[in-house]
Amino acid sequence: MKLLPDSIRTRTILVLLIGLTVSHLASMVVYSTDREQALATANEQRQADRLAVLAQVIDTTTESLRPEVAEAISGQTLHIVWDRKGAVPDSHQEDERRAVIAASLRPHFGVLDDSRLHVFVISPPGPAASPLSSTLHLLHHAPIDQRLQVSLELKDGSWIHFHLSVAETAGTWSRQALVSTLVMLLGTLVIAVWATRWITAPLASFAHAAERLGMDVSAQPLAEDGPQEVRAAARAFNQMQRRIRSFVEDRLQMLAAVSHDLRTPITRLRLRTEQLPIETEQQDKMLRDLDEMEQMVSSSMAFAKDEATDEPSQPFDLAALIGSICDDLTDAGLDADFDWSGRLVYRGRPLAMKRLFSNLIENAVRYGQCARVRAVSLPGRIKVVVEDQGPGIPEDQLEAVFKPFYRLESSRNKRTGGLGLGLSNVRTIARAHGGDVRLANRPEGGLSAVVSLPSNSEERQES
Incomplete structure (x- = not known):
């Protein structure tokens, strides 16, 4: 299942392409087979009528002129030999072709039994065909070097032998068939892309609406x-x-x-x-x-x-906002530093963002001795990391501290442990902007708070 495309649109296009291609190829095979059968039947009838006319001409020609006449009307695809004795090779007869030829000869020579008419295929000697070559012949109908021999006893007892090439119909996978298949694939692809985009557009709207609702x-x-x-x-x-x-x-x-x-x-x-x-x-x-x-x-x-x-969303300089918070704390004698130069324009709610970062940075200064703030601009995301050098938080309480009125200290002293609403507000504001907040203990000591926010079309970074 991992090999399948991940989106509904791509899967639908793939199903349409495979289904229509298989249907197109199957219909081509059925149509080509029916056409080949019709052409083969017409070709056999035409050859039989031709042989009947030529046999009638030679039969009505005087015996001395028959060899010359046979030589004169012979061509590249038809060779005629008149034989007084009529030696016929012993071979398996082609019953279907014999019936067609016998029907064409009947008006001129009457009913012909097996002793007077012989029809069989002569294949040249050579190596036996491999399974691969036989398969290719069935698929492509490649011409095979075969000749059809028709031996007929004339009214005077002499024999005439017709050697003619076996006509092969056009192959199913001709150039026109390949071009037709490619045109069908291209047309199907264009229509499928348009149709799937039209069909899946409501799903995309639902996804955007659900994302907006989450924020x-x-x-x-x-x-x-x-x-x-x-x-x-x-x-x-x-x-x-x-x-x-x-x-x-x-x-x-x-x-x-x-x-x-x-x-x-x-x-x-x-x-x-x-x-x-x-x-x-x-x-x-x-x-x-x-x-x-x-x-x-x-x-x-x-x-x-x-x-x-x-509060309405509007573009503002997030770097200036965080920098002002750190500057105010530094002016108050506390250790807070923001590692960023330039602008970081973000679209959101400025007052809510100020409450978010004020809470995190003040907590870092109050409980972790200092606040080291840095921003990271990633494709599609903005991350702001607030680190301190305090004792950290037990691993089993890293998520619990985001609950309203949850405090790590049991003294319930608002001057030491607060009321437990700060981090709850922080996460609420971050998620309302489509982001989130995660806490983690640093290996070298202290706590790290990572605020992840989605970037937007109006965001510009200069560093």
Whole structure:
């Protein structure tokens, strides 16, 4: 199966070419065989009539002139010998040809039995034909050096012998047949390419629509046109997209509503805790828990707001954006460096991209002591690598850290471990742009975060 083409379009073209070629060749063989049989029958009848006329001429000629007449009417393909005694070689007779010739001779010589008419083929002596040469003869109908001998007893008892070449019909695989096959293949290929492109165009549209849906649930719906089956599939796809968009919007609204409603009871609890008559250690713990809860609620509302924001895509300098993040951290006394010179124009959502790289670079500086950022431009892809020199992440938690509210630290201290929404936002933004984020521990120590983004038509790199 690995030898088969990978695309439906190529497979369809291959099936059409093979099917039509086999059908064309088979029809040519059937047509050629029928034509050859008709030509052979007509040729045999013509030869039989010719022999009958010549035999009648010689039979009515005086005996002394018969040898001269026979010599005079002999040619390249026909040689006539008149023999008074009529010695006939002992050979297997050609019954079918004998019947045709006997029918043509009957008006002139009456009914001829086997003693008066002999018809057989004389093959020249030579090496026996090999199976390969016999097969080639059957396929190409190549001429064979054979002669047909017809021996007839005349009315006076003498014999006349006709030696004529066996006519071969035109071969099936002639030049015209090959040209016809090539023209058929070329015409089939042109029509197949056009037809498969027309047929598979809806599949390509579905693929692009599915890719857009994976990046943006609010993307434009698929056009509901084309054949009936395509329209039905497009309607089902658009309905699925509307349901997904409704599902996501409902969950975001629910998250925002719950987070908003939690602010009031948290505020009341804070006021009641602060109004306790005596400050105790438990009161401080309660206030810290309330601060963390409020921070979680604020982060959840910010997360829902960011997801609900429909920021338009536009071209921007991705290198300048990352460089500004690193410069701001460097101005704050932190170790952040971006290894890239020139422009890296990318089409996307600038604010979302800034949140993505700010989160990754700040995490590298906060937990890995430094941030070493570099960009790699590949055919069709852009990769941005953020590396640090920290302790890394356990291998079994490299994927778990992308879950919302998942933290490696168990202290639940927002000043050390955060709230666990940063990496979740990072991956969400990257996948909304058709890319992804992967984390890996470096062999020399530290963590490496690789952001892979698809390039687009408006992307230009200068380095």
